Structure formats: C-alpha cells, structure tokens
Amino acid sequence: MKKPSRFMPPVERQPTPVMGWMLLAVVGAYVLFVIWQYPFACVAFIALVVGWSIVSNRNDRTHLQSLAAARSGESICHFAREVNCREVDTWIVRAAYEEIQGHLSRLLPDFPVRSSDRFIEDLRIDPDDLDDLLAVDMAERARRDLTEAEKNPYFGKVRTVRDLMMFLQEQPRLPG
Numbered sequence: 304m305k306k307p308s309r310f311m312p313p314v315e316r317q318p319t320p321v322m323g324w325m326l327l328a329v330v331g332a333y334v335l336f337v338i339w340q341y342p343f344a345c346v347a348f349i350a351l352v353v354g355w356s357i358v359s360n361r362n363d364r365t366h367l368q369s370l371a372a373a374r375s376g377e378s379i380c381h382f383a384r385e386v387n388c389r390e391v392d393t394w395i396v397r398a399a400y401e402e403i404q405g406h407l408s409r410l411l412p413d414f415p416v417r418s419s420d421r422f423i424e425d426l427r428i429d430p431d432d433l434d435d436l437l438a439v440d441m442a443e444r445a446r447r448d449l450t451e452a453e454k455n456p457y458f459g460k461v462r463t464v465r466d467l468m469m470f471l472q473e474q475p476r477l478p479g
Contacts, residue, residue: 323359362408363427365387367411370425377415385418386468395471398444399464402437403428418465428463438467 319470338345378399386396400416407414407426422428438461442449452458457470 310463314443330475347426364410366427367407367414371411371414373416374415379440382416382418386465389410391468391472394445395441395447395468398441399468402441402444403464406432406437416464418463418468420460420464422464422467423462433467438471441467442471445471446477447471448477449474 379397383393384394388396403416403420403426404414406428408417409411410427416426420426421431422433439449441447451475452470455470455473457466457473461467461470
C-alpha cells in the first residue's frame with residue numbers, strides 16, 4: 304500500500320477525449336491546407352507571431368528577473384508571514400504560492416511570489432490564464448468548490464495574489 308503524502312496533492316489532469324483529438328486533427332489538416340495554398344503569407348504571419356512572442360517573453364523575463372533580484376532570499380516562508388493564517392486557510396496559501404510559481408517557471412524558475420503582487424502589472428499573468436487555469440488548479444488543490452463563484456464578494460475584484468486567496472477562502476470546502 305502506498306503511503307499517503309504529507310504534502311498537498313497535485314492537480315489531477317484528465318486525459319484528452321477522443322473527440323478532442325479528432326477536432327485537433329481537423330484543425331491541423333485545415334492549417335496544412337492554408338499553408339499549401341498561401342505559403343508566403345503564412346510564412347510571413349508565422350514569422351511575425353514568433354518574433355512578437357520572443358520579444359514579449361524576453362520583456363516579461365527581464366521584468367520578473369528585476370523583481371526577483373529585489374526579493375533575493377525570499378521563500379514560501381516569507382509569503383506565508385504576509386498572510387494572516389487565522390483569516391486564510393493554509394492550504395490556500397500553499398496552493399497559491401506553488402501554482403503561481405509553477406506558472407511563472409517557464410520564464411523564471413523559483414520566482415519569489417508576494418501576496419501584494421498584481422497579476423497583470425507585476426506577474427504578467429493573463430486574466431484568462433488566471434480564471435481558467437490558476438484559480439481552478441488552486442481551488443482543486445485547496446479543496447474548494449468553485450460552483451456559484453459569482454456569489455462570492457470577491458468575484459470580479461481579484462487583482463492581487465491576496466485577493467485570489469481571499470476569493471478562495473470565501474468559497475465552500477469540498478466534501479471529504
């Protein structure tokens with residue numbers, strides 16, 4: 304029997320359904336058809352998108368490196384001290400730190416997150432990524448239910464990491 308971990312469980316990923324793979328194959332075939340019909344326009348478009356992506360990632364990485372340099376030596380311990388753990392569940396605190404750090408690891412591994420960090424301005428996290436990926440994964444790890452989230456007093460008001468933790472704190476716990 305496998306010994307249960309004393310750490311927070313990871314997010315469980317569902318496998319892609321067959322219909323998803325079929326849709327991806329159809330879209331891929333269409334893209335290949337368009338490239339075949341308009342090769343020069345497609346190459347120019349792809350070069351433009353790749354160039355913009357490289358410049359954007361470089362700017363974001365430079366921004367995060369400057370923030371990280373100012374926070375040298377900070378860890379999850381510093382992050383947890385910023386939060387009143389009588390007000391916020393410690394599982395939410397840990398889930399927030401680890402999920403945000405994991406999301407930023409593509410640009411800068413082990414980024415020292417602060418509860419006052421603004422998602423767009425400081426962390427350069429897209430609002431769609433916040434809503435569709437980070438908040439959902441944090442809620443799952445912290446065992447919070449996101450149904451009827453629009454009734455939450457923090458709904459639509461999440462700008463900082465602390466706001467997101469408070470949002471999750473207001474959500475009901477999952478049973479079990």
